[in-house]
Amino acid sequence: MLLVICLVLGIIVSANVSGQPHARASDLYYTDITPVTDDTRYTALNPDVKLQEMNKVKHSKGNVVFSSGERTPGDRLIVNHYDDESFASANDIEVMMSYPAGASTGVTLTCIEVYVDMTAEDAGGYLTKGGIGQTNAEILLTSNLTRSFVYETFIYGY
Numbered sequence: 001m002l003l004v005i006c007l008v009l010g011i012i013v014s015a016n017v018s019g020q021p022h023a024r025a026s027d028l029y030y031t032d033i034t035p036v037t038d039d040t041r042y043t044a045l046n047p048d049v050k051l052q053e054m055n056k057v058k059h060s061k062g063n064v065v066f067s068s069g070e071r072t073p074g075d076r077l078i079v080n081h082y083d084d085e086s087f088a089s090a091n092d093i094e095v096m097m098s099y100p101a102g103a104s105t106g107v108t109l110t111c112i113e114v115y116v117d118m119t120a121e122d123a124g125g126y127l128t129k130g131g132i133g134q135t136n137a138e139i140l141l142t143s144n145l146t147r148s149f150v151y152e153t154f155i156y157g158y
């Protein structure tokens with residue numbers, strides 16, 4: 001009986017908040033933080049791709065924020081995703097993220113922010129497909145000769 005009450009309460013609670021969908025990292029496809037060589041980096045495998053550099057703000061050594069677009073009235077957090085990796089020696093690394101992971105969610109993207117922290121001084125952040133004002137985006141992060149890489153991604157839309 002108690003279980004049934006809990007279930008019913010749970011359904012009522014989740015129904016109440018479902019008007020404002022929660023950010024779901026499951027809508028995002030992403031690769032591991034992957035060591036690459038000059039032969040396996042994204043631009044080597046996709047020589048025809050046009051990389052669109054994201055806005056970049058360096059806060060301090062090894063701490064960079066990439067952004068595209070800006071928060072807009074009525075938008076909401078669509079994706080919040082975090083990953084980190086450490087290596088025994090310095091590696092060139094890449095991460096690919098793609099929103100949405102599957103079929104279109106119908107969400108128009110307003111703002112993308114990626115906070116990056118690493119032992120290397122610098123990183124690259126690029127849009128390889130889609131972006132602000134569109135319903136999809138593909139984001140490439142790169143860093144050379146780094147022993148660690150930590151990032152958190154926020155994607156907003158309406």
Ligand SMILES: *[C@@H]1O[C@H](CO)[C@@H](O)[C@H](O)[C@H]1NC(C)=O
Pocket residue numbers: 038092122123124142143144
């Ligand atoms: C990493 O190295 C590659 C190949 O030398 C270069 O094209 C790229 O701009 C470098 N990336 C960063 C973020 O410095």
